[in-house]
Structure formats: structure tokens, C-alpha cells
Amino acid sequence: MSKISVREKLAILSDAAKYDASCASSGSSKRDSRKGGIGSTEGMGICHAYAPDGRCISLLKILLTNFCIYDCSYCINRSSSNTKRARFTIEEVVDLTLEFYKRNYIEGLFLSSGVIRSPDDTMGEMVEIARRLRIDHCFKGYIHLKSIPECDPALLEQAGLYADRLSINVELPTDSGVERLAPEKKPQTIRRAMGTVRGAIENRSEPTMRTKRKPRFAPAGQSTQMIVGADPTSDAIILKSSARLYSSYHLRRVYYSAFSPIPDSSAALPLMKPPLMREHRLYQADWLMRFYGFANEEILDGSPDGMLDLAIDPKLAWALRNRHVFPVDVNRADREMLLRIPGLGTKAVAKILQVRRYRTLRLEDVGAIVQSIQKIRPFITAAGWSPGGLTETENLRARLTPQPQQLSLF
Incomplete structure (x- = not known):
């Protein structure tokens, strides 16, 4: 050479x-x-x-x-x-x-x-x-x-x-x-x-x-x-x-x-x-295992082909498959359950746990802690707030599915 x-x-x-x-x-x-x-x-x-x-x-x-x-x-x-x-x-x-x-x-x-x-x-x-x-x-x-x-x-x-x-x-x-x-x-x-x-x-x-x-x-x-x-x-x-x-x-x-x-x-x-979205979803699922307390089996529990949903992130997909555990009371739920709410990350959960020691949280209080409350509203209850029929809306998945160009992290 x-x-x-x-x-x-x-x-x-x-x-x-x-x-x-x-x-x-x-x-x-x-x-x-x-x-x-x-x-x-x-x-x-x-x-x-x-x-x-x-x-x-x-x-x-x-x-x-x-x-x-x-x-x-x-x-x-x-x-x-x-x-x-x-x-x-x-x-x-x-x-x-x-x-x-x-x-x-x-x-x-x-x-x-x-x-x-x-x-x-x-x-x-x-x-x-x-x-x-x-x-x-x-x-x-x-x-x-x-x-x-x-x-x-x-x-x-x-x-x-x-x-x-x-x-x-x-x-x-x-x-x-x-x-x-x-x-x-x-x-x-x-x-x-x-x-x-x-x-x-x-x-x-x-x-x-x-x-x-x-x-x-x-x-x-x-x-x-x-x-x-x-x-x-x-x-x-x-x-x-x-x-x-x-x-x-x-x-x-x-x-x-x-x-x-x-x-x-x-x-x-x-x-x-x-x-490429498959790679991205795997990283999100990996994050759930390492920082959110999810077992690898439950992330895809109920998936017929064992594949992650490419349209929505794995935490939201899990929540939609497990609607029976929602809504969650943000004033009473433990840290492990709060981490399973779509739209709540580890920092937001830590802030919620800190603030609720001194006062009862309302929906607007949660909104002040997170970047967007829209994804969270159907999955929580707070003082003066209950999602009511919102959780039963048939097009909930469609409304919570991000646009194709977005790559949001939970």
C-alpha cells in the first residue's frame, strides 16, 4: 500500500x-x-x-x-x-x-x-x-x-x-x-x-x-x-x-x-x-428500565408482535394499554406511580413531591411544573380537577400522538 x-x-x-x-x-x-x-x-x-x-x-x-x-x-x-x-x-x-x-x-x-x-x-x-x-x-x-x-x-x-x-x-x-x-x-x-x-x-x-x-x-x-x-x-x-x-x-x-x-x-x-424511529423508541424504552422503574416485560406486555409502537413513545403506549390504573391522584400517589404518568419526568416528579408537602396541588400547579399539561391531563386527578369522560374518549390516542417530525422524550 x-x-x-x-x-x-x-x-x-x-x-x-x-x-x-x-x-x-x-x-x-x-x-x-x-x-x-x-x-x-x-x-x-x-x-x-x-x-x-x-x-x-x-x-x-x-x-x-x-x-x-x-x-x-x-x-x-x-x-x-x-x-x-x-x-x-x-x-x-x-x-x-x-x-x-x-x-x-x-x-x-x-x-x-x-x-x-x-x-x-x-x-x-x-x-x-x-x-x-x-x-x-x-x-x-x-x-x-x-x-x-x-x-x-x-x-x-x-x-x-x-x-x-x-x-x-x-x-x-x-x-x-x-x-x-x-x-x-x-x-x-x-x-x-x-x-x-x-x-x-x-x-x-x-x-x-x-x-x-x-x-x-x-x-x-x-x-x-x-x-x-x-x-x-x-x-x-x-x-x-x-x-x-x-x-x-x-x-x-x-x-x-x-x-x-x-x-x-x-x-x-x-x-x-x-x-430510525425504532432506534429512538428503544432508547426511550431503555430509559424507562433504567430510571422509571419499568420491568422490560411490562413495556411490551400486550404487544401482539413484540415490537414498540413507532407512533407514540413507550410510556404513553403502556398507559393506553393500562387505562385501569389511571387517573392517578398527584397529591397522594407514590413516586413510582407518578413516574408512570405520561408527560412526567424524574425532575417534575421530584418537584411535585416537594411542593405537595406544603400545599395541595391543583391542575394549574402541575402545569407550572411541567412543560406541557395537555399530555398529562387525561391521566391525573388534582384538587378541583378530574378528567371525567376525557379518559374514555375514543380518539385519546390520536390526540396524544405527536406529529411525525417530533421526537419527544416522554
Whole structure:
């Protein structure tokens, strides 16, 4: 292969990294608040993620290489793919990260890679990049490493010493899907690697006797990503798989990436991309499981095909299927029940619980707390307010269904 410039490599390997959705930096705090805000740019390789406090975090998102020894059917970088290849050296990634950071273009690095030579060789180079940044250059920015599950567990433990977050892709929602579309990868190997990371995080979760401080190891935890729509797996099975991953490995996030058709793809893959709204609904359902107390089974309980409703969000869909539990008295219901009311988020519920300690809430009081009262009115009672026949109106679903261009979060 003819020698190409670092800029050309950046163009190729940042474009190849765009299929990786799990680059959010949620869960990590700023390392040095004295440095203030960091600028942003739309340059090659820069993606934007959001921390829990709402900060926009710019990351250099690249692959170490898009060469790969594996031939996964759904991957644009598979060994049989006719795509332009490139490979960064360790020094080039370190230099790019430092230069982008010094210019205030980024606040951190998201590094993934195809597998070259062997999983150990590739993961070893990624760990060395993180080590040089942290140790040799005292880099205080965010680092997310997309780990290679087939590598030596010792490399995963080293990676956690330098990275804020580690992620290991489960690839597809089911073992049968992985075995069919990525036969060189083994689901049990992926789970074993995730277990290694979980164990290392837990082992370092307690302060040491000598320093009274927690040893630093992947403080933003671990995450994973699965492809949606590459096989006929239903949303019910996807959410069941996610619930199991959260429970078994204490993940911070499961990311859902809608399958995107690729050139020269296998006949086993669909010709069309699934609706992007499906991906959005899965994220909303995932949010219900993590923050709203919903079990994965009840989100789709009563759905004949095990698929999320694309027209309305999953909380509203659940409420319409369970009209017998509504309306809910906002002055007496507990937090768990308030969280199930369509249109009420966690912050609004906290405010309701706080205010009702001092006075009885009326409908207008609730309206002052939420962004829109229209979605909530049919599902609550308050002082001087009862929805009456409103809850029995046949066109309730139609009236509460947002316009197609809207992507509201509950």
C-alpha cells in the first residue's frame, strides 16, 4: 500500500468510526475545572456527546485501523470488504489527540479499532496509546477505549487504569444472531470479557486502607452496543437482552445502532435500513428500565408482535394499554406511580413531591411544573380537577400522538 498522509488517514478512519454509537461520555466528571470550557469544531473525527450535567463534550472519534482479520457480515471494515484501508501508528494517535486538545477542538478521545494480527497485538497498541497520554503527557481529558473481547484479560485490566470508560460490543441481541452473522466471534468470549471488566471495577470500588481513596479504574464504567435490524429479532427480545446485560455486568449504557446496509453485503442481511424511529423508541424504552422503574416485560406486555409502537413513545403506549390504573391522584400517589404518568419526568416528579408537602396541588400547579399539561391531563386527578369522560374518549390516542417530525422524550 502506498504511503498516505496523516490527514488522509484521519479522513478514512474517522469516517469508519461513525458506525460506533457508544461514544457518549456520561458518567465521568471534569478532571480539571480550572481550565473552564473547551471549544468545539466540525472538523474530521470530532463527535459530540453529552454528560449528565448537560455539558457538550467533543471527542476525537477514530479507529486505530480499519484493517480487520474478522469477516462479520454487517461490518463495512470486514476482511472481505472492498474499502480503502488505513492504519495509524501509536505516535500519530497520541500526537493528534494532544494537538486537537491543545487547540480546544476536543475534550477527549474515543478510540476503537479493527483487529490486526491478533486481538492481543491490537489491544496492546490501544492500551499503549492511553498509557502514553496519561503517563508521558499527563493528559487530563476523557478517554474511551472500545475493547477487544478476545484479548488477554490482563490487557483489559491495564486499559481500565488509563481509560475513563471501557466498552465491549455484544454485536447483536442474540447468540444465534452473532453465530450466524459473525461466526468468528463467540458470545461467551464477549460475556467473559465484560465480566472481567465488571470484576475489576468492583475490586477497586472501595478506598484503600493506606490512602483512603478509591483506586482509579474506568471511573465511567463500561458500556456496550448492539446492532438493531440486521436480523429479525423483536424489540421484546432486545429489551430482555439489555435487561440481562444491565443486571449481569452493571453497564452504564446499552447503545442501539440501527443497521445500515453496506456495499457488497451478504444475502443474509436485509436490503433496507430499519426505521430510525425504532432506534429512538428503544432508547426511550431503555430509559424507562433504567430510571422509571419499568420491568422490560411490562413495556411490551400486550404487544401482539413484540415490537414498540413507532407512533407514540413507550410510556404513553403502556398507559393506553393500562387505562385501569389511571387517573392517578398527584397529591397522594407514590413516586413510582407518578413516574408512570405520561408527560412526567424524574425532575417534575421530584418537584411535585416537594411542593405537595406544603400545599395541595391543583391542575394549574402541575402545569407550572411541567412543560406541557395537555399530555398529562387525561391521566391525573388534582384538587378541583378530574378528567371525567376525557379518559374514555375514543380518539385519546390520536390526540396524544405527536406529529411525525417530533421526537419527544416522554
